[in-house]
Amino acid sequence: MSPAAVPPLPWFDRNLLRAAERIVPAGERAEWSRTWQAELWHMHHPARKRRRKGMGIAVDLSIGLVCDAVWLRTDSWGRALSGTPALCLASLAGLCVMATVVGLALNGSWRAFAVYARGPFERSVFAAAMVVFVSFAMTSRGHIEHGSTSKGRFGLKRQAFFAAKAALVLLLACLMSVDICRPIHTVFPQTAAALQLLMFVPFALMGLRWAFADQEQRCKQCLCSLAGPARVGRPSHNLLEWNGTELACKQGHGRLNVPEMETSWCDRSRWVDLGPAWE
Amino acid sequence: MNTPRLSHSAALILKALSLGYCFGLDVMEATGLPSGTVYPALRRLERDELVESKWEPEEEATAKQRPARRYYEVTRAGKSAALAATQRYPLLAHLVPEKRS
Numbered sequence: 362m363s364p365a366a367v368p369p370l371p372w373f374d375r376n377l378l379r380a381a382e383r384i385v386p387a388g389e390r391a392e393w394s395r396t397w398q399a400e401l402w403h404m405h406h407p408a409r410k411r412r413r414k415g416m417g418i419a420v421d422l423s424i425g426l427v428c429d430a431v432w433l434r435t436d437s438w439g440r441a442l443s444g445t446p447a448l449c450l451a452s453l454a455g456l457c458v459m460a461t462v463v464g465l466a467l468n469g470s471w472r473a474f475a476v477y478a479r480g481p482f483e484r485s486v487f488a489a490a491m492v493v494f495v496s497f498a499m500t501s502r503g504h505i506e507h508g509s510t511s512k513g514r515f516g517l518k519r520q521a522f523f524a525a526k527a528a529l530v531l532l533l534a535c536l537m538s539v540d541i542c543r544p545i546h547t548v549f550p551q552t553a554a555a556l557q558l559l560m561f562v563p564f565a566l567m568g569l570r571w572a573f574a575d576q577e578q579r580c581k582q583c584l585c586s587l588a589g590p591a592r593v594g595r596p597s598h599n600l601l602e603w604n605g606t607e608l609a610c611k612q613g614h615g616r617l618n619v620p621e622m623e624t625s626w627c628d629r630s631r632w633v634d635l636g637p638a639w640e
Numbered sequence: 641m642n643t644p645r646l647s648h649s650a651a652l653i654l655k656a657l658s659l660g661y662c663f664g665l666d667v668m669e670a671t672g673l674p675s676g677t678v679y680p681a682l683r684r685l686e687r688d689e690l691v692e693s694k695w696e697p698e699e700e701a702t703a704k705q706r707p708a709r710r711y712y713e714v715t716r717a718g719k720s721a722a723l724a725a726t727q728r729y730p731l732l733a734h735l736v737p738e739k740r741s
Binding site for chain 1: 683
Protein backbone atom coordinates (compact mmCIF):
# COMPACT_ATOMS: atom_id res chain seq x y z
CA MET A 362 0.00 0.00 0.00
CA SER A 363 1.30 3.44 -0.76
CA PRO A 364 2.20 5.30 2.44
CA ALA A 365 0.14 8.28 1.31
CA ALA A 366 -3.05 6.18 1.40
CA VAL A 367 -2.83 5.64 5.18
CA PRO A 368 -2.83 8.64 7.52
CA PRO A 369 0.45 8.66 9.50
CA LEU A 370 0.64 7.74 13.17
CA PRO A 371 0.71 10.53 15.77
CA TRP A 372 4.09 12.02 16.70
CA PHE A 373 4.34 10.17 20.06
CA ASP A 374 3.63 6.76 18.53
CA ARG A 375 6.12 7.27 15.72
CA ASN A 376 8.87 8.22 18.14
CA LEU A 377 8.03 5.44 20.56
CA LEU A 378 8.18 2.94 17.69
CA ARG A 379 11.51 4.35 16.55
CA ALA A 380 12.95 4.17 20.07
CA ALA A 381 11.66 0.65 20.84
CA GLU A 382 12.79 -0.57 17.42
CA ARG A 383 16.38 -0.36 18.60
CA ILE A 384 15.69 -2.99 21.26
CA VAL A 385 14.44 -5.52 18.68
CA PRO A 386 17.11 -7.75 17.03
CA ALA A 387 17.98 -6.45 13.56
CA GLY A 388 16.63 -9.50 11.72
CA GLU A 389 13.16 -9.18 13.22
CA ARG A 390 12.97 -5.38 13.23
CA ALA A 391 11.13 -4.85 9.95
CA GLU A 392 8.34 -7.30 10.75
CA TRP A 393 8.02 -6.05 14.32
CA SER A 394 7.72 -2.47 13.11
CA ARG A 395 5.11 -3.43 10.52
CA THR A 396 3.07 -5.33 13.12
CA TRP A 397 3.07 -2.46 15.57
CA GLN A 398 2.38 0.21 12.99
CA ALA A 399 -0.75 -1.74 12.08
CA GLU A 400 -1.77 -2.27 15.71
CA LEU A 401 -1.31 1.40 16.59
CA TRP A 402 -3.11 2.51 13.47
CA HIS A 403 -6.07 0.30 14.33
CA MET A 404 -6.08 1.61 17.88
CA HIS A 405 -6.49 5.15 16.55
CA HIS A 406 -9.03 4.12 13.90
CA PRO A 407 -11.26 1.49 15.53
CA ALA A 408 -13.59 -0.32 13.15
CA ARG A 409 -16.21 -0.69 15.88
CA LYS A 410 -16.92 0.68 19.33
CA ARG A 411 -14.30 -0.49 21.80
CA ARG A 412 -14.81 -1.36 25.43
CA ARG A 413 -11.65 0.52 26.36
CA LYS A 414 -10.72 3.76 24.71
CA GLY A 415 -8.79 6.97 25.05
CA MET A 416 -5.59 7.30 27.04
CA GLY A 417 -6.04 3.98 28.86
CA ILE A 418 -5.61 1.77 25.83
CA ALA A 419 -2.96 4.07 24.32
CA VAL A 420 -0.79 3.76 27.43
CA ASP A 421 -1.46 0.03 27.66
CA LEU A 422 -0.49 -0.52 24.04
CA SER A 423 2.67 1.57 24.46
CA ILE A 424 3.70 -0.67 27.37
CA GLY A 425 2.90 -3.75 25.29
CA LEU A 426 5.00 -2.46 22.43
CA VAL A 427 8.03 -2.07 24.67
CA CYS A 428 7.39 -5.45 26.39
CA ASP A 429 7.16 -7.12 23.00
CA ALA A 430 10.46 -5.56 21.88
CA VAL A 431 12.15 -6.59 25.14
CA TRP A 432 10.77 -10.13 24.83
CA LEU A 433 12.20 -10.47 21.32
CA ARG A 434 15.58 -9.22 22.52
CA THR A 435 15.73 -11.52 25.57
CA ASP A 436 14.51 -14.45 23.47
CA SER A 437 17.28 -13.84 20.94
CA TRP A 438 19.85 -13.65 23.76
CA GLY A 439 18.38 -16.81 25.23
CA ARG A 440 18.72 -18.62 21.90
CA ALA A 441 22.23 -17.28 21.32
CA LEU A 442 23.50 -18.12 24.81
CA SER A 443 21.61 -21.36 25.43
CA GLY A 444 24.07 -24.14 26.22
CA THR A 445 27.16 -21.98 25.72
CA PRO A 446 30.18 -22.28 28.03
CA ALA A 447 29.83 -18.56 28.86
CA LEU A 448 26.30 -19.12 30.17
CA CYS A 449 27.46 -22.14 32.19
CA LEU A 450 30.26 -20.17 33.87
CA ALA A 451 28.06 -17.09 34.34
CA SER A 452 25.35 -19.21 36.01
CA LEU A 453 27.87 -20.79 38.37
CA ALA A 454 29.37 -17.37 39.15
CA GLY A 455 25.86 -16.02 39.74
CA LEU A 456 25.14 -18.84 42.21
CA CYS A 457 28.42 -18.06 44.00
CA VAL A 458 27.42 -14.39 44.27
CA MET A 459 24.02 -15.40 45.64
CA ALA A 460 25.64 -17.69 48.22
CA THR A 461 27.97 -14.84 49.22
CA VAL A 462 25.03 -12.46 49.62
CA VAL A 463 23.28 -15.02 51.84
CA GLY A 464 26.50 -15.34 53.87
CA LEU A 465 26.70 -11.56 54.23
CA ALA A 466 23.07 -11.40 55.34
CA LEU A 467 23.62 -14.14 57.93
CA ASN A 468 26.76 -12.50 59.32
CA GLY A 469 25.59 -8.91 59.21
CA SER A 470 28.71 -7.38 57.70
CA TRP A 471 31.51 -8.12 55.27
CA ARG A 472 34.10 -8.09 58.07
CA ALA A 473 32.13 -10.56 60.23
CA PHE A 474 31.65 -12.81 57.19
CA ALA A 475 35.38 -12.72 56.41
CA VAL A 476 36.32 -13.57 60.00
CA TYR A 477 33.79 -16.40 60.20
CA ALA A 478 34.54 -17.85 56.74
CA ARG A 479 38.35 -17.88 57.02
CA GLY A 480 38.50 -21.15 59.02
CA PRO A 481 35.99 -23.04 56.85
CA PHE A 482 37.76 -21.82 53.67
CA GLU A 483 41.13 -23.11 54.87
CA ARG A 484 39.65 -26.47 55.77
CA SER A 485 37.79 -26.60 52.46
CA VAL A 486 40.94 -25.91 50.42
CA PHE A 487 42.61 -28.91 52.09
CA ALA A 488 39.53 -31.08 51.54
CA ALA A 489 39.13 -29.83 47.96
CA ALA A 490 42.54 -31.21 47.02
CA MET A 491 41.44 -34.67 48.16
CA VAL A 492 38.03 -34.36 46.54
CA VAL A 493 39.63 -33.41 43.22
CA PHE A 494 42.05 -36.36 43.49
CA VAL A 495 39.22 -38.79 44.26
CA SER A 496 37.00 -37.38 41.48
CA PHE A 497 39.73 -37.75 38.87
CA ALA A 498 40.50 -41.26 40.11
CA MET A 499 36.83 -42.26 39.93
CA THR A 500 36.23 -40.79 36.48
CA SER A 501 37.55 -42.73 33.56
CA ARG A 502 39.98 -40.35 31.85
CA GLY A 503 39.81 -42.14 28.54
CA HIS A 504 36.03 -42.17 28.46
CA ILE A 505 35.82 -40.32 25.15
CA GLU A 506 37.88 -40.65 22.01
CA HIS A 507 38.33 -37.04 21.04
CA GLY A 508 39.65 -37.65 17.54
CA SER A 509 41.44 -34.68 15.97
CA THR A 510 40.27 -32.27 18.70
CA SER A 511 42.19 -34.00 21.51
CA LYS A 512 45.17 -31.64 21.39
CA GLY A 513 46.07 -28.12 20.37
CA ARG A 514 43.79 -25.11 20.56
CA PHE A 515 40.59 -27.09 21.19
CA GLY A 516 42.21 -29.25 23.86
CA LEU A 517 43.53 -26.21 25.73
CA LYS A 518 40.22 -24.40 25.48
CA ARG A 519 38.41 -27.47 26.81
CA GLN A 520 40.78 -27.86 29.73
CA ALA A 521 40.61 -24.16 30.64
CA PHE A 522 36.81 -24.32 30.61
CA PHE A 523 36.80 -27.43 32.77
CA ALA A 524 39.27 -25.87 35.24
CA ALA A 525 37.13 -22.72 35.54
CA LYS A 526 33.96 -24.78 35.96
CA ALA A 527 35.53 -27.04 38.60
CA ALA A 528 36.92 -24.04 40.52
CA LEU A 529 33.50 -22.37 40.57
CA VAL A 530 31.80 -25.61 41.62
CA LEU A 531 34.24 -26.03 44.52
CA LEU A 532 33.78 -22.40 45.56
CA LEU A 533 30.02 -22.81 45.44
CA ALA A 534 30.18 -26.02 47.51
CA CYS A 535 32.29 -24.21 50.09
CA LEU A 536 30.01 -21.15 50.27
CA MET A 537 26.89 -23.31 50.55
CA SER A 538 28.33 -25.40 53.38
CA VAL A 539 29.50 -22.22 55.15
CA ASP A 540 26.05 -20.63 54.84
CA ILE A 541 24.19 -23.73 56.03
CA CYS A 542 26.36 -24.12 59.13
CA ARG A 543 26.27 -20.44 60.11
CA PRO A 544 23.18 -20.63 62.37
CA ILE A 545 24.71 -23.58 64.31
CA HIS A 546 28.05 -21.82 64.64
CA THR A 547 26.83 -19.32 67.25
CA VAL A 548 25.67 -22.13 69.59
CA PHE A 549 28.03 -25.04 68.78
CA PRO A 550 31.15 -23.72 67.02
CA GLN A 551 33.03 -27.03 67.06
CA THR A 552 30.08 -29.01 65.75
CA ALA A 553 29.51 -26.39 63.04
CA ALA A 554 33.14 -26.65 61.91
CA ALA A 555 32.95 -30.45 61.63
CA LEU A 556 29.54 -30.29 59.97
CA GLN A 557 30.78 -27.71 57.46
CA LEU A 558 33.55 -30.04 56.31
CA LEU A 559 31.17 -33.01 56.24
CA MET A 560 28.80 -31.05 54.02
CA PHE A 561 31.49 -29.60 51.78
CA VAL A 562 32.86 -33.01 50.75
CA PRO A 563 29.59 -34.45 49.31
CA PHE A 564 28.64 -31.10 47.75
CA ALA A 565 32.06 -30.89 46.06
CA LEU A 566 31.96 -34.53 44.96
CA MET A 567 28.50 -34.12 43.44
CA GLY A 568 29.52 -30.85 41.83
CA LEU A 569 32.65 -32.30 40.26
CA ARG A 570 30.75 -35.34 39.08
CA TRP A 571 28.29 -33.00 37.37
CA ALA A 572 31.22 -31.02 35.91
CA PHE A 573 32.68 -34.19 34.36
CA ALA A 574 29.30 -35.30 33.02
CA ASP A 575 28.59 -31.83 31.62
CA GLN A 576 32.01 -31.73 29.97
CA GLU A 577 31.33 -35.01 28.19
CA GLN A 578 28.04 -33.73 26.79
CA ARG A 579 29.59 -30.68 25.14
CA CYS A 580 30.91 -30.09 21.66
CA LYS A 581 34.66 -30.68 21.62
CA GLN A 582 35.22 -27.57 19.51
CA CYS A 583 32.81 -24.82 20.56
CA LEU A 584 32.03 -26.33 24.01
CA CYS A 585 28.29 -25.76 23.59
CA SER A 586 25.92 -28.38 24.99
CA LEU A 587 25.12 -31.15 22.54
CA ALA A 588 21.51 -31.50 21.52
CA GLY A 589 19.08 -33.78 19.73
CA PRO A 590 19.82 -37.13 21.35
CA ALA A 591 18.83 -39.91 18.94
CA ARG A 592 18.75 -43.67 19.53
CA VAL A 593 20.70 -45.56 16.89
CA GLY A 594 20.68 -49.31 16.33
CA ARG A 595 18.85 -52.05 18.16
CA PRO A 596 19.94 -53.46 21.51
CA SER A 597 19.17 -56.99 20.30
CA HIS A 598 21.80 -56.54 17.58
CA ASN A 599 24.47 -55.53 20.06
CA LEU A 600 26.96 -58.15 18.85
CA LEU A 601 26.31 -57.36 15.20
CA GLU A 602 26.28 -53.59 15.02
CA TRP A 603 26.81 -50.45 17.03
CA ASN A 604 23.87 -49.24 19.09
CA GLY A 605 23.57 -46.35 21.42
CA THR A 606 22.78 -42.66 21.48
CA GLU A 607 24.01 -39.96 19.14
CA LEU A 608 24.21 -36.34 20.22
CA ALA A 609 24.98 -33.55 17.79
CA CYS A 610 26.50 -30.10 18.02
CA LYS A 611 23.89 -27.47 17.08
CA GLN A 612 26.52 -25.65 15.04
CA GLY A 613 27.45 -28.78 13.13
CA HIS A 614 30.99 -29.24 14.47
CA GLY A 615 30.52 -32.91 15.16
CA ARG A 616 28.58 -35.62 16.94
CA LEU A 617 29.12 -37.79 19.97
CA ASN A 618 28.40 -41.51 19.75
CA VAL A 619 27.67 -42.95 23.18
CA PRO A 620 27.46 -46.77 23.15
CA GLU A 621 24.60 -48.34 25.04
CA MET A 622 26.85 -51.13 26.30
CA GLU A 623 30.60 -51.33 26.43
CA THR A 624 31.91 -53.96 24.03
CA SER A 625 35.43 -55.00 23.19
CA TRP A 626 35.17 -53.24 19.83
CA CYS A 627 33.40 -50.14 21.14
CA ASP A 628 34.18 -49.50 24.79
CA ARG A 629 33.96 -45.73 24.93
CA SER A 630 32.10 -42.73 23.58
CA ARG A 631 33.51 -41.43 20.34
CA TRP A 632 33.56 -37.86 19.06
CA VAL A 633 33.23 -37.59 15.29
CA ASP A 634 34.23 -34.34 13.58
CA LEU A 635 31.81 -33.43 10.83
CA GLY A 636 34.05 -30.87 9.19
CA PRO A 637 33.34 -27.38 7.87
CA ALA A 638 30.82 -28.57 5.27
CA TRP A 639 28.28 -29.29 8.04
CA GLU A 640 28.65 -26.00 9.92
CA MET B 641 2.66 -35.63 21.24
CA ASN B 642 2.51 -34.19 24.76
CA THR B 643 0.10 -31.32 25.23
CA PRO B 644 2.02 -28.40 26.74
CA ARG B 645 0.77 -27.05 30.04
CA LEU B 646 -0.27 -23.46 29.58
CA SER B 647 -0.42 -20.63 32.08
CA HIS B 648 -3.85 -19.18 32.77
CA SER B 649 -3.23 -16.10 30.62
CA ALA B 650 -1.80 -18.15 27.73
CA ALA B 651 -4.84 -20.45 27.92
CA LEU B 652 -7.13 -17.43 27.89
CA ILE B 653 -5.40 -16.02 24.82
CA LEU B 654 -5.55 -19.37 23.06
CA LYS B 655 -9.24 -19.60 23.88
CA ALA B 656 -9.84 -16.12 22.46
CA LEU B 657 -7.99 -17.04 19.27
CA SER B 658 -9.96 -20.24 18.92
CA LEU B 659 -13.18 -18.22 19.27
CA GLY B 660 -12.20 -16.13 16.26
CA TYR B 661 -10.42 -13.12 17.75
CA CYS B 662 -7.47 -13.02 15.45
CA PHE B 663 -5.19 -10.06 16.13
CA GLY B 664 -3.46 -8.62 19.18
CA LEU B 665 -5.72 -5.65 19.86
CA ASP B 666 -8.80 -7.82 19.45
CA VAL B 667 -7.42 -10.44 21.86
CA MET B 668 -6.63 -7.70 24.37
CA GLU B 669 -10.19 -6.44 24.18
CA ALA B 670 -11.71 -9.91 24.46
CA THR B 671 -9.60 -11.15 27.35
CA GLY B 672 -9.13 -7.89 29.25
CA LEU B 673 -5.44 -8.74 29.62
CA PRO B 674 -2.87 -5.94 29.36
CA SER B 675 -0.93 -5.67 26.12
CA GLY B 676 2.33 -6.35 28.01
CA THR B 677 0.96 -9.86 28.63
CA VAL B 678 -0.84 -10.48 25.35
CA TYR B 679 1.88 -9.72 22.79
CA PRO B 680 4.77 -11.63 24.42
CA ALA B 681 2.36 -14.52 25.08
CA LEU B 682 1.40 -14.57 21.39
CA ARG B 683 5.11 -14.76 20.53
CA ARG B 684 5.60 -17.66 22.93
CA LEU B 685 2.56 -19.50 21.56
CA GLU B 686 3.88 -18.99 18.04
CA ARG B 687 7.34 -20.22 19.03
CA ASP B 688 5.75 -23.33 20.58
CA GLU B 689 3.81 -23.84 17.33
CA LEU B 690 0.44 -23.56 19.04
CA VAL B 691 -0.51 -20.61 16.87
CA GLU B 692 0.70 -19.39 13.52
CA SER B 693 0.58 -15.92 12.11
CA LYS B 694 0.06 -14.63 8.62
CA TRP B 695 -0.24 -11.22 7.09
CA GLU B 696 -3.52 -9.96 5.73
CA PRO B 697 -3.29 -9.68 1.92
CA GLU B 698 -2.06 -6.23 0.95
CA GLU B 699 -4.81 -5.77 -1.64
CA GLU B 700 -7.50 -6.34 0.95
CA ALA B 701 -5.97 -3.81 3.33
CA THR B 702 -5.37 -1.29 0.54
CA ALA B 703 -8.99 -1.54 -0.54
CA LYS B 704 -10.05 -0.61 2.99
CA GLN B 705 -7.39 2.13 3.20
CA ARG B 706 -5.62 0.73 6.22
CA PRO B 707 -2.32 -1.04 6.91
CA ALA B 708 -2.29 -4.82 6.61
CA ARG B 709 -2.47 -6.53 9.97
CA ARG B 710 -1.00 -9.67 11.35
CA TYR B 711 -3.55 -12.40 11.97
CA TYR B 712 -3.05 -15.28 14.37
CA GLU B 713 -4.58 -18.70 13.88
CA VAL B 714 -4.64 -21.69 16.22
CA THR B 715 -2.79 -24.74 14.87
CA ARG B 716 -3.88 -28.35 15.35
CA ALA B 717 -1.53 -28.68 18.34
CA GLY B 718 -2.95 -25.41 19.66
CA LYS B 719 -6.49 -26.72 19.41
CA SER B 720 -5.67 -29.75 21.54
CA ALA B 721 -3.78 -27.51 23.97
CA ALA B 722 -6.83 -25.22 24.17
CA LEU B 723 -9.05 -28.22 24.83
CA ALA B 724 -6.75 -29.44 27.60
CA ALA B 725 -6.63 -25.93 29.05
CA THR B 726 -10.43 -25.70 29.08
CA GLN B 727 -10.54 -28.94 31.06
CA ARG B 728 -7.90 -27.59 33.42
CA TYR B 729 -9.54 -24.18 33.81
CA PRO B 730 -13.30 -24.84 33.44
CA LEU B 731 -14.22 -21.17 33.89
CA LEU B 732 -12.17 -20.20 30.86
CA ALA B 733 -15.11 -20.63 28.51
CA HIS B 734 -17.10 -18.01 30.43
CA LEU B 735 -14.30 -15.46 30.50
CA VAL B 736 -14.11 -14.86 26.77
CA PRO B 737 -17.31 -13.86 24.96
CA GLU B 738 -18.17 -15.39 21.60
CA LYS B 739 -17.07 -13.18 18.76
CA ARG B 740 -19.85 -11.31 16.98
CA SER B 741 -19.15 -11.16 13.29
